[in-house]
Amino acid sequence: MANSRPTVAQLRAFVALAEHLHFRDAAAALRISQPALSGAVASLEECVHARLVERTTRKVLLTPAGERVARQAEVVLSELDRLVDEVNAVRGPLVGPLRVGVIPTVAPYLLPVVLPRLAKEFPDLELSVREERTDPIVAELLAGRLDVVVLALPTPAAGVTELALYDEDFVLVAPADFDFGDLERPDGVHREALSRLDVLLLNEGHCLRDQALDVCRDVGARPAAATYATSLATLVQLVSGGLGVTLVPETALPVETRRAPHLGLHRFASPAPFRRIGLGFRSASPRADEFGTLAASIRSAVAEAGIAEGVRPA
Known part of the structure; x- marks a missing residue:
C-alpha cells in the first residue's frame, strides 16, 4: 500500500501554527475555525507518523520533528506558489487570483478609486x-499568503521589491476655533509649530504613527502622551472634540473631515512633510512584470481621479 501524502491544506495549517504557536491566532490568520485547524494538524501528524507539537494550556511548542516539518513545508508551499505564479504569468497579465494586502490608512481612500478601474481593465x-x-x-x-501589498514606503523588511505609486502631503488638522497665533504664516504652517502643539497619534503598530513621530522629532515636538486612537476616523473625532491636533494624509481628508464637524485644515509651508505609497512584492516572484502593470494602472487611476491637491505621482 502506498504511503499517504500530506495535503496542501494540512501543510498550510501547520506552517501557520508554527509561525503563531497558538491555535486561535493561527486559525484567525488562515480565516478558518480553530477545530478545522486542529483537525488538519492532527491529520498531518497521522500522515507522517510523528508527533509535531506539544500542546499546553497556554501555548504550543514544536517538537524536533515539528521543526523539520515546518521548514520543509515552507519550502514546499513556496514552490507551489511559484508554480501557480508562473502559470498565471503565461496566461497573461493580471489573470486569475491575486491576493492583495493594504494598510488601513490607505485602503478606505484608495480602493474606491482603484477597484472599478481594475475590474474594467482586467x-x-x-x-x-x-x-x-x-x-x-x-x-x-x-x-x-499574499501576492502583493500596498503600503507606505520604505518596506520594513528585506526581500521585497518596491514600486512607488504616489506621494501625498500631510495636513495639520485642528479644531476650527484653534488659535495658531504667530504659528501660521501666509505660506502655511511651518513644521516648527508642532513643537508648541499637542499632537495626537495612532496606536503603536500603525506606520502612520511612525511617520508622524518622525515629523515631530525633526522639530523637537512631543506628541500628546495620554491620547491615542486605533483609526484615522477616531483620531479626527478626537481633534474635533478639542483634545489636540493631528497629521492626516491628503487622500484621507475628504472622507474623514466629512464625518467630523468643527475642524480646521492647515497646510504646511513648503517643503511639506509627506509619505510615499507604493506596491511591494516578493523579489523572487516571477510576476514582476504583472505587478508593474498593476502599479501603472493604480497610478493612472489616482491621477485621473484627482483625489487631492497634495497628491503627486511618485
Missing part, C-alpha cells in the same frame, strides 16, 4: 483584498 482578475497593518501584511507577503 476582467479576468480574481481579486481578494486583506486590510491589515504594515508588519502583519509584510509577514503574510513573505510567507506567500
